[in-house]
Amino acid sequence: MVNIMSCLFCKIVDGKVPTNKVFEDENAIAFLDIEPATQGHTIVITKNHFDSFTTTSEDEVAMLFKTVHKVAxxxxxxxxxxxxxxxxxxxxxxxxxxxHFHVHLIPRYEGDGGQNGIKSIVWTDSDTNSLDILAARIKENIN
Structure with missing residues (x-):
């Protein structure tokens, strides 16, 4: 868990760190990444501090993704x-x-090397013979 007082994105929310903001409402802020992967690389953050996607409430995730959709x-x-x-x-x-929970929006352009999508991030060999067993294990943990 991070100290909220030292969280860069909380400082952005509080107006203590300048950004190139493209959108803001009562729940979220969207701004250009200072180390962009491509032109227009934008980050959308929750105004409330949550360490990551999995520690964020379902309501906050839903609100954030409305902003993600609008910015996209x-x-x-x-x-x-x-x-x-x-x-x-x-x-x-x-x-x-x-x-601090945030979502990257990375525009892709012809010839920029991003054509393989998420597979270009990480792709490992996985056992596909037991997908039914794996699916059952995951289902057991969905509330």
Missing amino acids: KALEKTFSLYGMNIGTNVGNIAGQEIH
Whole structure:
């Protein structure tokens, strides 16, 4: 768990760190990433602090994804995109650097190297012979 007082995104919410904001409402803020993967790379954050996607309430996730949808449509119009990656990292091992729930919107352009989508992030060999067993185990843990 991160100290909320030192959280970069909480400082952005409080107006203590400047950003290139593209959208704000009572629940979320969207701003351009200062280390963009591509032109228009935008981050959408919750105004309330949650360490990650899995610690965020369902209501907050739903509200945030309404903003993600709105911003994604604006990015499509602004940049005449070929596609877009939309995602979040959960935990250090998955690449989460700032422990405040946020979603990346990464516009994709012809020839930018992003054509393999999430498969270009990580792809490992997995046993596909026991998918039914694995699915049953996951179902047991869904509330």
